Amino acid sequence: MKARKTVRDPVYTAAQAERGKQVYEANCVSCHLADLDGSANPTAGARGAPLTGTRFVQDFGESKVSALFNKMKRDMPSGRPGSLSDQEYLDVATYVLQKNSFPAGSAELTPEIADTAWIPGAGGGEGLENYTFVSSVGCLHQDPTRSWLLTNAEELKKTEPSAAASAAAAGAGKQGEFTFRLLDAISHNPEPHNGHKVRVTGYMVRLGAEIRVNVMSLQMVGAACGN
Amino acid sequence: MTLKLSRREMIETLGGGVGLVGLAGVFAGLSRSDVKAAGLGNYAGPALPAKAKHVIMLYMNGGPSQLDMFDPKPALYKYAGQRPNAVDLRTERTTGGLLPSPFEFKRYGRNGVEVSELLPQLASVIDDVCVIRSMYTFNPTHTPGRALFHTGSVLATRPSMGSWISYGLGSENENIPSFIALGSNGSGPQTRSAFLPTEYQGVGFQINDPDPEKIIPNLRNKQVDAAAQRADMDALLGLNQNYSKSFGADTFLEGRIKSMETAYRMQFEALDLFDIRKEPESIREEYGNTVFGTGCLLARRLVEAGVRYVECDYPGGQIWDDHRDVNDNLRKRCPDMDQAAAALIRDLKRRGKLDETLVVWGGEFGRTPVSESGSGRDHNPYGYTMFVAGGGFKGGIAYGATDEFGFKAEQNRVSIHDLHATLLHQLGMDHTKLTYRYAGRDFRLTDVFGEVVKDILV
Numbered sequence: 001m002k003a004r005k006t007v008r009d010p011v012y013t014a015a016q017a018e019r020g021k022q023v024y025e026a027n028c029v030s031c032h033l034a035d036l037d038g039s040a041n042p043t044a045g046a047r048g049a050p051l052t053g054t055r056f057v058q059d060f061g062e063s064k065v066s067a068l069f070n071k072m073k074r075d076m077p078s079g080r081p082g083s084l085s086d087q088e089y090l091d092v093a094t095y096v097l098q099k100n101s102f103p104a105g106s107a108e109l110t111p112e113i114a115d116t117a118w119i120p121g122a123g124g125g126e127g128l129e130n131y132t133f134v135s136s137v138g139c140l141h142q143d144p145t146r147s148w149l150l151t152n153a154e155e156l157k158k159t160e161p162s163a164a165a166s167a168a169a170a171g172a173g174k175q176g177e178f179t180f181r182l183l184d185a186i187s188h189n190p191e192p193h194n195g196h197k198v199r200v201t202g203y204m205v206r207l208g209a210e211i212r213v214n215v216m217s218l219q220m221v222g223a224a225c226g227n
Numbered sequence: 228m229t230l231k232l233s234r235r236e237m238i239e240t241l242g243g244g245v246g247l248v249g250l251a252g253v254f255a256g257l258s259r260s261d262v263k264a265a266g267l268g269n270y271a272g273p274a275l276p277a278k279a280k281h282v283i284m285l286y287m288n289g290g291p292s293q294l295d296m297f298d299p300k301p302a303l304y305k306y307a308g309q310r311p312n313a314v315d316l317r318t319e320r321t322t323g324g325l326l327p328s329p330f331e332f333k334r335y336g337r338n339g340v341e342v343s344e345l346l347p348q349l350a351s352v353i354d355d356v357c358v359i360r361s362m363y364t365f366n367p368t369h370t371p372g373r374a375l376f377h378t379g380s381v382l383a384t385r386p387s388m389g390s391w392i393s394y395g396l397g398s399e400n401e402n403i404p405s406f407i408a409l410g411s412n413g414s415g416p417q418t419r420s421a422f423l424p425t426e427y428q429g430v431g432f433q434i435n436d437p438d439p440e441k442i443i444p445n446l447r448n449k450q451v452d453a454a455a456q457r458a459d460m461d462a463l464l465g466l467n468q469n470y471s472k473s474f475g476a477d478t479f480l481e482g483r484i485k486s487m488e489t490a491y492r493m494q495f496e497a498l499d500l501f502d503i504r505k506e507p508e509s510i511r512e513e514y515g516n517t518v519f520g521t522g523c524l525l526a527r528r529l530v531e532a533g534v535r536y537v538e539c540d541y542p543g544g545q546i547w548d549d550h551r552d553v554n555d556n557l558r559k560r561c562p563d564m565d566q567a568a569a570a571l572i573r574d575l576k577r578r579g580k581l582d583e584t585l586v587v588w589g590g591e592f593g594r595t596p597v598s599e600s601g602s603g604r605d606h607n608p609y610g611y612t613m614f615v616a617g618g619g620f621k622g623g624i625a626y627g628a629t630d631e632f633g634f635k636a637e638q639n640r641v642s643i644h645d646l647h648a649t650l651l652h653q654l655g656m657d658h659t660k661l662t663y664r665y666a667g668r669d670f671r672l673t674d675v676f677g678e679v680v681k682d683i684l685v
Contacts, residue, residue: 040344040347042351047515184301186333203304205329
C-alpha cells in the first residue's frame, strides 16, 4: 500500500510561512495570540481556539490541509469571514503548520497540494484498543499552558502493568517522532524531570484523533533528551 | 415631589391589603434611594450577619459531568470497562463499565485546585471559587431532580429558591421584578412562587437576541402615554379596592396588582437596564458574543440594579444530559460556558460586587463514572460537583470528596438542602426561620432538612 502524503513531507516553504506570519499578525493574533495558544492560555483571556499542540491535533489531525484552509476561509477572521484572499489563507495555513513543527521544504503549498496532504493524528497507537496499558520513551516537557507532554516519543508499545516498574522494563529506549499529552502526570512528581528523557507507562486514551497517556509510572532514563 | 413615609406606615399600608397601590402611582417619581428603602422583606427570624444581598444562579440543565470538569479520578483508567463491586450503584438506565475522562486536569490557584482543560477560564479565577465535590441529591430523574435543585422538594407545588429569597429579603428596586430568570419561559420549578405571594414569581425572559425590545416584547405602550396608563391603572385599582372591601384581602389579587404595577414601572427603567449593548465592547468581548455570555452580563447588570435573584440558564434546554458522546459534546459546549461564567466572576470582583453576590453553578445532578451507550454517562444523584463564588464562601478550595471512581459523595457530604441552608445563611437568614404558613402549616425551603456548611464559609 502506498503511504499517503502528509505534512511531514515538506509541503510549504519558509518564505511562504513568513508571509503567513505577517497575515496572521495583522488578522488573527488578537484572538489566537502570538504563540497560537489562544484560549488554552489561561492568563490571556483570549477567545480563539488554540492552533498548536494537542488541540490542533484534535481539531485538524487526520484531516487534509484543505480542511484547515476551508475552515479559515469559511469562518475567519472572526466577524469578517472570507475577507482575505485564497493565497493569504494558504499562507496562514503554512504558518500554522510551521508553528506545529512540520518542516518547510522547497515548494510552496498550493490548493492542489492542500487537497492531497494529510495532517497526521497523534499516531503511535494504531491497532491498539482504547485504555490499553502502554509504554513509551520520550522527552518530558511542560508546555506554556503547564500541560505535561512526552515529545519526540517512540511509538506506544503494549506492556504488562506488572512489568511497568521493573528494572528490566526501564531500558534506555529510543526516541521517536510522536507527541503525547500526559494525563495525571502531576501525581508522579514530574517537575524534577522536566527536559529529561523518561520512560512512561500508563493507559492509552483516545480523544478524537489525538492519543494521550494516563500516567501510571514515570522514570528518568537519561538526563538529556538527546536532540 | 417628596414622599415621607415611616417604615411603620409602609407596613401598615401593606397590611391593609391592596392599600399599597395608592402609593404605587407616585413610585415613578421617587428617587432610587427612596425606592430602595421601600423594599420590605418578610423574613422574621433572627438577623444573621449577612454577607450577600444577591444570588446569580448559573443553571446547567441536564446534569453536567463532574468527572470531566471538576472531579478527576485517575482510578477510572485502571478499571476502564470494568465494573468493580465498589461501583455497584443502581443507575437510571442500563450502564456498562467505568468510562475514564480523556481530559487533562491541572492544579490552579493558591491551593492547587484541580480543574479540567475544558475550563481554562474558570481555572484562572479558581481562587474566588469554592468547588463542592461532595454534593448529593435524592432523585435520579430530571423533573423531580430539577424541582429538588430549585425548591428543595420533588413535588411540583413548592416555591423556588428565588421566590423564597425574594420573599424573605424583599425588593431593592421596585421598578423591576426582584426575581428574574434569563433564558427561561418563566414556568416550572425554576421560577415558581407556588403558595408564596405571586409578586415573588420569577419573571422569565428569552435572551437569544440581545435587543432589549426583543427580550421584553411589547414593553413600550405605543398607543397610550404614561399619564393615561396611570389613569387606567388607578381606575382598575379602584375597582380592585372595592372588591377587596367586599370580599376581604386576597393575596393573589394583591400579587397580581403588584405585578401590574411593576410592569408599569418597568417601562421607565427596563429597556435601558436590559440593553447590554450599552456595555463597553471590551466587556462584551470578555463575556463572549453568545447567548450565555449575554445572560451572564445581563445578570450582572440586573444585580447591580438591585434585582435580588437572577437565574441564568445555559441555553438549549436539558442540554447537559450527555447520555452519549459526552467527550465531543463537552468540547463543543464548555468554551462559551467557561468564558461567560469566568467573566462574570472576574467582572463582579473588579466592580466590588462579588463579596455581596453569590454566584452558584450546577445542575440537578451529576453523571455516572460508568458508561452508557459506550460514549456517554447516565444521571448521578449520589455524588456530583457544584461551585459557589463570592458572598462569603471560601475561594480556591475543593470541599468534600467522592469515592475513588467519582460515583458517590463520601467525605463532607453536602446535600442540596445543606446548600440551600448555607446560601440562605449567607443572605442573613436562618433557613429554619424563613417560613410561610399555608394549608395549616409552616413551610420552609429546606423542609425539615439542611445544615449550614460552616467549613466553606469565610
